[in-house]
Amino acid sequence: xxxxxxxxxAMSGIVALGSLVGFLARFHHKMDLEQWxxxxxxxxLVLVWLLMAGEIYTTFTFLGAxxxxxxxxxxxxxxxxxxxxxxxVAFFILPPIWEVGRKYRxxxxxxxxxxxxxxxxxAAFVALVGVVSLIPYLQLQLTGLGLIVExxxxxxxxxxPAMIVGFSLVAAFVFVSGVRGIAWASIVKxxxxxxxxxxxxxxxxxxxxxxxxxxxxxxxxxxPSHLVMPGATQNLGHxxxxxxxxxxxxxxxxxxxxxxxxxxxxxxQILRRNAVIxxxxxxxxxxxxxxxxxxxxxxxxxxxxxxxxxAMVQKTFPAWFLGIIGGAGALTAMVPAAIQLLTGATLxxxxxxxxxxxxxxxxxxxxxxxKTMVLILALGALFFAIYSTVSLxxxxxxxxxxxxxxxxxxxxxxxxxxxxxxxxxxxxxxxISVAMFLLLTGRDPYHSVNAGFxxxxxxxxxxxxxxxxxxxxxxxxxxxxxxxxxxxxxxxGSLT
Numbered sequence: 001x002x003x004x005x006x007x008x009x010a011m012s013g014i015v016a017l018g019s020l021v022g023f024l025a026r027f028h029h030k031m032d033l034e035q036w037x038x039x040x041x042x043x044x045l046v047l048v049w050l051l052m053a054g055e056i057y058t059t060f061t062f063l064g065a066x067x068x069x070x071x072x073x074x075x076x077x078x079x080x081x082x083x084x085x086x087x088x089v090a091f092f093i094l095p096p097i098w099e100v101g102r103k104y105r106x107x108x109x110x111x112x113x114x115x116x117x118x119x120x121x122x123a124a125f126v127a128l129v130g131v132v133s134l135i136p137y138l139q140l141q142l143t144g145l146g147l148i149v150e151x152x153x154x155x156x157x158x159x160x161p162a163m164i165v166g167f168s169l170v171a172a173f174v175f176v177s178g179v180r181g182i183a184w185a186s187i188v189k190x191x192x193x194x195x196x197x198x199x200x201x202x203x204x205x206x207x208x209x210x211x212x213x214x215x216x217x218x219x220x221x222x223x224p225s226h227l228v229m230p231g232a233t234q235n236l237g238h239x240x241x242x243x244x245x246x247x248x249x250x251x252x253x254x255x256x257x258x259x260x261x262x263x264x265x266x267x268x269q270i271l272r273r274n275a276v277i278x279x280x281x282x283x284x285x286x287x288x289x290x291x292x293x294x295x296x297x298x299x300x301x302x303x304x305x306x307x308x309x310x311a312m313v314q315k316t317f318p319a320w321f322l323g324i325i326g327g328a329g330a331l332t333a334m335v336p337a338a339i340q341l342l343t344g345a346t347l348x349x350x351x352x353x354x355x356x357x358x359x360x361x362x363x364x365x366x367x368x369x370x371k372t373m374v375l376i377l378a379l380g381a382l383f384f385a386i387y388s389t390v391s392l393x394x395x396x397x398x399x400x401x402x403x404x405x406x407x408x409x410x411x412x413x414x415x416x417x418x419x420x421x422x423x424x425x426x427x428x429x430x431x432i433s434v435a436m437f438l439l440l441t442g443r444d445p446y447h448s449v450n451a452g453f454x455x456x457x458x459x460x461x462x463x464x465x466x467x468x469x470x471x472x473x474x475x476x477x478x479x480x481x482x483x484x485x486x487x488x489x490x491x492x493g494s495l496t
Contacts, residue, residue, distance in 0.1 A: 014327025054186030059144025073231025152326025201287025427463030
């Protein structure tokens with residue numbers, strides 16, 4: 001067999017196995033809206049860990065981290081810093097969010113805003129922001145999937161057909177199995193990703209330099225500026241680094257699919273324990289950096305830094321191993337894309353279309369529309385992935401600048417009685433406007449500060465001022481805040 005056929009066979013087998021697990025997960029469960037979106041709120045620690053790890057460690061981890069290490073150097077370290085700090089924030093905010101979700105049967109992030117602020121238009125606006133911000137993230141997964149399959153097949157399958165086939169499988173098992181299928185497919189994906197990261201991250205520097213230490217020594221001798229800020233860039237210095245780490249650490253769980261994943265847990269304590277063990281997964285990040293940094297010297301003329309990991313594996317290992325890595329990478333794109341499709345489709349159907357267009361829709365009708373929207377969102381992301389050339393990390397940061405603006409409404413909604421609907425609305429509008437202006441006019445970073453962080457600061461300021469000048473909503477779940485805070489302190493103290 002040719003190298004292309006060998007690699008394709010291995011890769012296809014892995015993708016088929018992951019997809020099959022996703023399809024089979026629906027058995028013995030009636031896929032109503034509650035099961036489809038939050039799996040009946042019955043996941044234990046293992047499934048919550050698998051689901052959240054499956055959502056977080058994506059094509060961004062597999063290709064984007066090594067790609068930025070290759071093309072930008074020092075600034076890539078922001079990924080390592082925020083990857084630990086996000087779980088500190090998760091430890092404190094996800095259990096109260098889960099408690100609110102359990103009490104009010106919330107299924108989406110926009111449901112949270114609906115109940116807390118009692119305003120349908122605010123909830124619809126949050127849903128719109130979520131759907132729009134998920135498009136670049138979906139595009140990231142699609143683009144990565146196309147790159148992985150094209151390189152891993154030695155060009156035997158071109159990028160566009162690979163994206164079409166991959167996302168057809170994703171849409172199919174999301175349609176059939178919902179979030180439960182995604183969690184079970186994550187088992188295959190996570191095992192392969194951990195194996196690929198550990199083996200390749202250690203083996204590549206060993207093969208070409210005799211170890212990780214000698215690799216850094218060789219790079220420091222040949223390109224010392226690549227290992228310090230701003231690396232191979234002109235404007236990603238220390239100010240950008242600090243502001244980006246702060247922005248992502250604080251607001252990471254504002255992504256609608258991460259937020260809604262907390263509702264699948266059986267208890268708030270499971271989410272807190274999950275936040276403690278999730279940093280173990282971050283071992284994959286520096287290993288991806290090592291591969292990208294090795295490629296700086298071994299493959300100095302790559303036209304696309306996002307290809308550095310696959311190009312190094314292709315150069316170093318036999319075809320069958322490239323097929324395994326390609327299969328792992330394909331699942332790393334498909335599993336997160338699945339939860340993003342499910343979340344975006346549910347947000348649109350339940351929190352945007354039903355309240356604004358057809359208020360009388362039943363949950364069963366919402367579920368049917370959401371499954372249709374899975375296909376529509378997949379086609380939209382596919383269009384942008386085919387006709388856009390933005391880097392994987394840039395796509396992630398683009399979506400993040402918008403989604404981060406939901407943070408004040410969530411955290412102040414949990415811990416402040418004084419924040420108002422008008423204040424949150426005004427703050428989000430101001431934050432999103434500032435973020436889009438800075439991004440679309442090429443002012444990111446702006447005076448060495450991440451544009452999204454500047455927008456978030458504006459958001460908090462406007463929310464505070466507008467809330468001070470307006471009357472607080474009297475309903476919502478304000479009455480639960482003291483109990484949530486007390487339970488949080490008690491559980492945190494008992495965790496060992």
